[in-house]
Amino acid sequence: MKGITVPWILTIVAALATLPLLTASNVVLNFLIVTLLIALVAQGWNVLGGYGGQYSFGHAAFFGTGAYVTAIMQMRYGVNAWAAFAVGIGGGALVGAIIGALTFRSGLRGSYFALVTLAFAEVLRILASVAPLTGAGVGILIALDLRPQAFQFQSRAPFYWIILALVGVSLVVVRMIEQSRFGAWLVAVRENEDAAKALGVNPTRVKFAAMTVSAAITAAGGAFYAQYYLFIDSGIAYGSWISVEALLAPIVGGVGTVLGPLLGALVVKALGELTKLVTGDTPGLDLVVYGGVLILIVAFAPNGITGLLTNLRGHFMRLRARALGRSDG
Amino acid sequence: MAEPLLRVEHVSKRFGGLLAIDDVSLAVEAGRVTALIGPNGAGKTTLFSIISGFLPPGKGRILHRGTDITGLPPYLMARRGIARTFQIVQPFAGLTVHENIAVGAHLSRRSRAEALKAAAEVASAVGLANLLDRPAASLTVAGRKRLEVARALATEPELLLLDEVLAGLNPTEVAAMLPAIRALAGRGVTILMIEHVMQAVMSLAEHVFVLAEGRIVAQGSPREVVSNPQVIESYLGRGAATRLVVAGGGHG
Amino acid sequence: MRGSFYAALAFCGRMLSPIILVPAVLNGLLTGAVYALVALGLTLIYGVLHIINFAHGALFSAALFAAFFAYRLLGLDPYIAAILLTPVFFLLGYGLQRFVIGPAAHGEDRNILLVTLGLAVVIENTLLYAFRADTRTVNLDYAFNVIDIGVAFLSVPRVIAFGVALVVALVLWLILTLTDTGKAMRAVAKEKLGAELVGIDVVHIYAVTFGLGTACLAIAACLLLPTYYVNPHVGNAFVLVAFTVVVLGGMGSVTGSLLGGMFVGVVESLSGLYLGESLGQIGIFVMFILVLLFRPSGLFGERA
Numbered sequence: 001m002k003g004i005t006v007p008w009i010l011t012i013v014a015a016l017a018t019l020p021l022l023t024a025s026n027v028v029l030n031f032l033i034v035t036l037l038i039a040l041v042a043q044g045w046n047v048l049g050g051y052g053g054q055y056s057f058g059h060a061a062f063f064g065t066g067a068y069v070t071a072i073m074q075m076r077y078g079v080n081a082w083a084a085f086a087v088g089i090g091g092g093a094l095v096g097a098i099i100g101a102l103t104f105r106s107g108l109r110g111s112y113f114a115l116v117t118l119a120f121a122e123v124l125r126i127l128a129s130v131a132p133l134t135g136a137g138v139g140i141l142i143a144l145d146l147r148p149q150a151f152q153f154q155s156r157a158p159f160y161w162i163i164l165a166l167v168g169v170s171l172v173v174v175r176m177i178e179q180s181r182f183g184a185w186l187v188a189v190r191e192n193e194d195a196a197k198a199l200g201v202n203p204t205r206v207k208f209a210a211m212t213v214s215a216a217i218t219a220a221g222g223a224f225y226a227q228y229y230l231f232i233d234s235g236i237a238y239g240s241w242i243s244v245e246a247l248l249a250p251i252v253g254g255v256g257t258v259l260g261p262l263l264g265a266l267v268v269k270a271l272g273e274l275t276k277l278v279t280g281d282t283p284g285l286d287l288v289v290y291g292g293v294l295i296l297i298v299a300f301a302p303n304g305i306t307g308l309l310t311n312l313r314g315h316f317m318r319l320r321a322r323a324l325g326r327s328d329g
Numbered sequence: 330m331a332e333p334l335l336r337v338e339h340v341s342k343r344f345g346g347l348l349a350i351d352d353v354s355l356a357v358e359a360g361r362v363t364a365l366i367g368p369n370g371a372g373k374t375t376l377f378s379i380i381s382g383f384l385p386p387g388k389g390r391i392l393h394r395g396t397d398i399t400g401l402p403p404y405l406m407a408r409r410g411i412a413r414t415f416q417i418v419q420p421f422a423g424l425t426v427h428e429n430i431a432v433g434a435h436l437s438r439r440s441r442a443e444a445l446k447a448a449a450e451v452a453s454a455v456g457l458a459n460l461l462d463r464p465a466a467s468l469t470v471a472g473r474k475r476l477e478v479a480r481a482l483a484t485e486p487e488l489l490l491l492d493e494v495l496a497g498l499n500p501t502e503v504a505a506m507l508p509a510i511r512a513l514a515g516r517g518v519t520i521l522m523i524e525h526v527m528q529a530v531m532s533l534a535e536h537v538f539v540l541a542e543g544r545i546v547a548q549g550s551p552r553e554v555v556s557n558p559q560v561i562e563s564y565l566g567r568g569a570a571t572r573l574v575v576a577g578g579g580h581g
Numbered sequence: 582m583r584g585s586f587y588a589a590l591a592f593c594g595r596m597l598s599p600i601i602l603v604p605a606v607l608n609g610l611l612t613g614a615v616y617a618l619v620a621l622g623l624t625l626i627y628g629v630l631h632i633i634n635f636a637h638g639a640l641f642s643a644a645l646f647a648a649f650f651a652y653r654l655l656g657l658d659p660y661i662a663a664i665l666l667t668p669v670f671f672l673l674g675y676g677l678q679r680f681v682i683g684p685a686a687h688g689e690d691r692n693i694l695l696v697t698l699g700l701a702v703v704i705e706n707t708l709l710y711a712f713r714a715d716t717r718t719v720n721l722d723y724a725f726n727v728i729d730i731g732v733a734f735l736s737v738p739r740v741i742a743f744g745v746a747l748v749v750a751l752v753l754w755l756i757l758t759l760t761d762t763g764k765a766m767r768a769v770a771k772e773k774l775g776a777e778l779v780g781i782d783v784v785h786i787y788a789v790t791f792g793l794g795t796a797c798l799a800i801a802a803c804l805l806l807p808t809y810y811v812n813p814h815v816g817n818a819f820v821l822v823a824f825t826v827v828v829l830g831g832m833g834s835v836t837g838s839l840l841g842g843m844f845v846g847v848v849e850s851l852s853g854l855y856l857g858e859s860l861g862q863i864g865i866f867v868m869f870i871l872v873l874l875f876r877p878s879g880l881f882g883e884r885a
Contacts, residue, residue, distance in 0.1 A: 055694055057635070106874045110690055111633040115824060116873050122821060123866045181435045184444070188432045191421035198381065198415070199484055200407035200436040240817075244702055251695065284709030284813075291702030298692045298699070299685035 004258050006175055013168035020157040029156040033228065035269040036163040037221055041242065042249035042261035043170040044218030049247060050255035051174075051183065052210040053190025057114040058121030059218050059246040061099065064128065064237030066092040066219030067226040071140040072133060081151035085223045092219020093212050095124075100211030104204045109193075118243070125238035139233025142226060151227045159228055166224065167262065170217050174258050177213075186210055187256070218246065241287065248290050252297050254306025263305050268293070332395050334359040334519050335380070335411075335488055340389030342375060349375045350386070351543040357488065362510075362520045364534035364551070368564050371540040373523045374416050377490050380521075381413040382406040393488075407436060410487035414477040414494055416523075420465035426452065427461040429476055433483030451483045455509050471502040475509070482513065489513065491522040495529055507532065531555070539563065604733035605850045611739040613846020614746035618801040619819055620826035620838040621750060622794030628833030629770040629790040632690075635697040636677075638820030639704035640795055644670060644802035645811045646708060652719050652806070659719070660741070663803035667796045674795025679788035708813040716812045724807045742804035749800055750839050753793070757835070766790055770833065818862070822849070825869035 020029060041063055049055045069091035073084035103116050128134040146152050153159060177183040188196035189203045196203060226232050245268065253264025271293065272286040279285050301308050333356035342350040349372045357363045365373050378384040380391055382403040390399045393409060401409075412433075421429045430448035431441070438444045452458050455475045460468065465476060474494055481489055491510070495503050503526060510533060514520055524530050530537060530551055537554045539547040541563035547554050554560055561573060619641060626634045644666065651662035677700065686692040726737040757763040768776040769786045777783050809815070826845050830837025845865060852864035 053691075055691060057694075057698065102870075102874055108873060111694055112873060114635075114694055115633060115828075116870060119821065119824075119866050119870050119873075123863055123870070126863050126866070179441050181439050181441065181444070184428070184432050184435050184441065187424065187428075188421055191423050192419045194383070194403075195415065195419040195421065195480075196432065197383075197403035198407060198413050199433045199480060200404050201432070202402075202404045244698070247695075247698075282710055283714070284706040287706040288703050288710060291699045291704075291706065294699035294702070295681070295685055295696050298695045299687075302687075302689075302692065 096215020617842025
């Protein structure tokens with residue numbers, strides 16, 4: 001079937017891995033790391049939203065859980081940073097499973113689903129802003145310990161390679177889902193739930209599984225964030241900013257495609273940087289641009305960049321066929 | 330007589346004040362083509378929805394090979410071998426024809442490659458082979474109806490519920506579809522079809538049930554049913570049967 | 582041992598005593614009326630357009646800022662400013678639906694979700710960019726007036742807000758029942774295709790409804806300004822509460838919004854009393870989630 005194959009994914013990842021060797025600029029590396037981080041979080045959203053058709057407005061719930069669990073495991077229970085990372089992913093997946101079990105069992109879809117996910121994320125944010133466990137209003141600082149064993153590094157390059165590896169894994173996972181029965185069922189549920197039911201698909205279970213996978217991937221992004229910045233609080237971890245970026249990137253890049261979130265993250269982050277260049281560092285303007293982009297994309301390019309490219313390719317092929325004097329397909 | 334493949338026992342269904350299905354009982358024999366006919370609004374699609382698990386019956390049971398399957402969710406019905414098409418076609422619009430049918434094929438196959446292969450075979454059987462890579466949304470009505478059938482067929486059902494699969498087709502398209510359905514029956518698939526196109530009913534069905542105002546008013550072979558006065562009345566109104574006889578007599 | 586038990590009991594007794602409870606409930610009702618007004622806009626929009634307006638919160642923040650600046654720059658008392666701002670925001674809402682949301686969404690549900698979200702992000706962050714995150718308040722002489730009804734002291738602005746909210750609800754109900762436009766709105770809400778076929782301009786009705794919803798926000802903002810504060814994020818806090826009200830009272834039900842609003846106001850007041858400010862908010866969200874999960878049609882509304 002169409003779509004990007006695993007060998008190509010690995011090629012792209014390998015090519016991207018060489019970037020730190022080409023530049024020593026911390027600014028560039030930081031930009032790339034943040035872009036890949038968003039790409040990872042966005043890929044998580046893409047599994048549930050792009051392939052599953054369930055648009056979550058509260059993916060911060062999983063991002064934040066991944067971040068907090070990682071931080072808390074290390075700072076309050078002395079767990080090794082890498083183990084804490086894994087537990088963070090597990091924690092995020094668990095939250096995803098719980099929310100999924102609750103919402104899909106009730107048959108919530110569409111706007112109601114978006115609302116409920118928004119509410120869950122808000123509840124977590126408020127809880128995190130008052131609970132002593134999460135540092136209440138102050139947040140959590142991960143102690144500086146610049147050793148690889150502590151998942152902290154002197155230079156940015158190792159961070160870059162780690163987030164790149166995570167993104168690479170997520171790309172392969174999503175491709176494998178695309179090629180699997182689960183993926184076919186997931187997409188069927190997205191397109192027409194009743195028709196899918198009549199063909200033997202159990203929509204609740206499929207959506208639940210998608211939510212759990214989606215949450216795990218996004219939580220990995222959150223856990224990485226905590227390790228990279230070494231500080232989180234309720235506004236960062238569970239704030240609406242990450243819920244927005246998590247859905248904006250796939251929509252810009254192309255929902256329901258393997259590379260969409262990565263492309264979208266690149267465009268969104270580049271736009272953000274551009275905005276900052278032109279107008280300075282005042283908070284809020286980059287999000288204004290994001291909101292505007294969201295509206296424009298929905299209005300003019302609902303399938304995102306990937307969709308535009310596919311359309312272009314279609315036009316090009318037709319032109320070519322005509323030029324060569326052959327009749328249409 | 331062997332246990333019928335499907336038995337509907339005293340099923341009733343009420344929607345608010347409307348009794349849509351009123352104590353309906355019928356049996357579908359394995360390997361046969363059975364038709365369910367009746368005027369519009371008789372409750373035929375409602376009955377299908379109950380049999381396939383989309384609606385729970387108010388009263389009564391559905392038995393599959395003697396096992397009570399009443400109230401099972403649709404996906405479990407499908408896994409038991411009961412597949413249905415929808416009166417208003419429901420394609421997976423964003424997917425290609427091939428991918429559409431593959432979803433059905435995945436019911437009994439894990440591997441994508443196998444499902445795609447099986448889907449291609451089913452497509453050939455219903456005449457969609459040359460449209461495999463088209464987006465489902467670009468098909469004509471006739472194409473979509475074939476796709477409905479193909480998808481259901483790909484689940485390798487024992488019992489296929491066809492809901493007005495010929496509606497909206499012109500005579501040429503109907504003529505093209507009939508052999509396909511006949512071939513299905515030939516392969517051993519039991520078919521229960523809701524149909525208005527009498528030509529299809531007469532030429533395909535071995536047994537016919539007539540549903541009017543939620544009740545079974547007649548059953549039998551197509552010929553028997555079509556000349557049954559009560560059936561005529563339920564379609565054409567009270568007294569129509571007598572009027573027809575009189576008119577027939579008048580014309581000699 | 583026994584002493585601390587009695588002390589705890591006395592504490593509970595004090596907490597539950599009418600002296601504390603009654604004012605809390607009454608204040609909850611007063612706040613609830615403003616929630617109801619915000620929710621009215623939401624429920625109207627949902628009832629007719631069948632969309633959940635994610636931009637409602639940001640628009641409320643914008644309305645608050647507008648009321649604030651009407652006072653600061655034009656010297657308009659909020660209650661007077663309402664007369665000016667209501668039509669302005671009606672037009673704003675009308676324009677947004679007619680020229681932005683409607684066209685951009687191509688009618689698809691998922692797209693409408695995203696467009697209203699996009700609008701919310703744009704509006705909220707424009708406010709953030711233009712006015713910074715500082716909290717502002719207005720100082721009005723009458724802001725702290727109270728009336729003594731014996732069992733409680735009630736803040737005058739809040740009583741006024743309560744009264745006006747009820748009036749607005751009544752006016753809306755009258756519009757829906759008696760005017761042609763209102764009947765058209767109800768027709769579109771029930772059966773859009775049929776309404777189109779009998780010649781109703783659905784695009785226009787959609788825009789009018791959205792405009793009315795936004796106008797409600799303008800009124801609510803002016804009513805709230807004397808006793809509340811303004812910053813770009815306030816709208817969000819209010820709107821999640823408003824969502825709760827709408828879901829509780831039933832999507833599309835005016836009565837439901839009123840009663841739901843009061844109910845939520847009381848719950849918030851009481852849980853704020855016992856759990857403190859922040860956790861009080863959680864009480865509402867938890868209720869929201871529970872209602873969505875177990876009874877999405879709410880107490881008065883249509884099936885989800």
